[in-house]
Amino acid sequence: MSKITFIGAGSTVFVKNVLGDVMSTPALQGFELALFDIDPERLQDSERLLNSIKNTLGSTCVIKAYSDRKAALKGAKYVINAIQVGGYDPCTITDFEIPKKYGLRQTIADTLGIGGIFRNLRTIPVMLDFARDMQEVCPDAQFLNYTNPMAVLTNVMNTVGGIRTVGLCHSVQHCVSELFKALDMDQTGVESKIAGINHMAWLLEVKKDGVDLYPEIKRRAAEKQKEKHHDMVRFELMLRFGYYVTESSEHNAEYHPYFIKKSYPELIERYNIPLDEYPRRCVNQINGWKEMREKIFASENIEHTRSKEYASYIMEAMETNVPFKIGGNVMNTGLITNLPKEACVEVPCLVDRSGISPTFVGDLPPQLAALNRTNINTQLLTIEAAVTGKKEHIYHAAMLDPHTAAELSLDDIVALCDDLIEAHGSWLPAFK
Incomplete structure (x- = not known):
């Protein structure tokens, strides 16, 4: 029996979406769905929920929860990863306060910035533990990574861990629909091309019947910027740099040096930037889980309709050899020619039985490549810090982070890093 292993299976709602999709897919029937999480109560909830969906759908998948990670991974053909190391309390609180x-x-602080750097530093060792287990018990498995920081972790799993990994992010899937909805434009028949890096990939082409829609998009965006709305940072970036970026305004506000500035506090109001947004989301999710759990288990016959999450479609394409197109995070093997080869990039990929095949993009417009490189610098130095254990590379990563460097002196950056290292305590490995 083939096996799909889900690491972080205590993420009950996400497990429902991804593995509910698997059980809704004829080509994936008969797989063992192996669940692993370090929280036994949440793991039990997920097992119960999936068994209910299985019964409702009449699926032939076999659901099994594991307390031993290596046993859960043994013989897996696909491994899905959705973890958070350190949780909201203490680590997210530390990253912000x-x-x-x-x-x-x-x-948000889950991808770049000083918070993203330290989320990487505490997550990379755990991911490499996964890689070591996989090298021993399922070395040929396809690893589907949903965990942020996406670019760094996907890079590390491929290059250091030696595991065949693709990173999957919702931002590519929702980019065009969000833009067209915001501008009250009809998306029917629209064709698009997106490439760059995770959370900063670019809508390079957007056409309908061969006609470039960007002039009309920019006209409407300029009008919309006259009033406050939720996507002001992305619209401003598009109007200044020429292209729309995939990830949300609250994310991109902290990937650039232009928007969150002590010397210009009025920019927060002007661009409608939600400071401390991620901690608020965490608190709301924690407080809302009990009620959500009661709703989920109100019926013993839980229904599921296949979602648009990439995971089941990737596995279906690899099982059936019927091609499927995704936006995937992969190593830059000459795919984007004006970004570093050491970087992880987000490009269109074709999936079939041969695996995940990324497509050639070529050069990005120079201003977009320049913006991407500012983030890649910090990503690669964070990896260097994690792999070498050298504290100096943590400093380097922070010194080159666009937002951090725009706000703090070199001395303050070093002091901040030292304070964060001390506050994280055992959540981080020792750095020398």
Whole structure:
């Protein structure tokens, strides 16, 4: 029996979407769905929920929860990863509150910025533990990574862990529909091309019947910027740099040096930037879980309709050899020619029985490649810090982070990093 292993299976709602999709897919019937999580109660909830969906759908998948990670991974053909190391309390709180003491404010802090750097540093060792287990018990498995920071972790699993990995993010899937909805435009028949890096990929082409829609998009965006709305940062970037970016305004506000600035506090209001957004989401999710759990288990016959999550479609394409197109995060093997080859890039990929085949993009417009490189610099130095264990590379990563460098002096950046290392304690490995 083939096996699909889900690491982080205590993420019950996401497990429902992804593995509910698997059980809704004829080509994936008969697989063992192996669940692993470090929280036994949440793991039990997920097992119960999936068994209910299985019974409702009449699926032949076999659901099994594991307390031993290596046993869960043994013989897996596909491994899905959705973990968070350190959780909201203490680590997310640490990522936000200590930088505040230095006057450094953030919105999400799960990808770049000082918070993203430290989320990487505490997550990379755990991911490499997964890789070591997989090398031993399922070396040929396809690893589907949903965990942020996406670009760094996908890079590390491929290059250091030696595991065949693709990173999957919702931003590519929703980019065009969000843009067209915001501008009250009809998306029917629209064709698009997206490439760049995770959370900063670019809508390079957007056409209908061969006609470039960007002039009309920019005209409407300029009008919309006259009133406050939720996507002002992305619209401003598009109007200034020429292209729409995939990830949300609250994310991109902290990937650039232009929007969150002590010297220009009025920019927060002007661009409608939700500072401390991620901690608020965490608190709301924690507080709302009990009620959500009661709703989920109100019926013993839980229904599921296949979602648009990439995972089941990837596995279906690899099982059936019927091609499927995704936007995937992969190593830059000459795919985007004006970004570093060491980087992880987000490009169109074709999936079939041979695996995940990324497509050639060529050069990005120079201003877009330049923006991407500012983020790649920090990503690669964060990896260097994690792999070498050298504290100096943590400093380097932070010194080159666009938002951090725009706000703090070199001395303050070093002091902030030292404070964060101390506050994280055992959540981080020792750095020398």
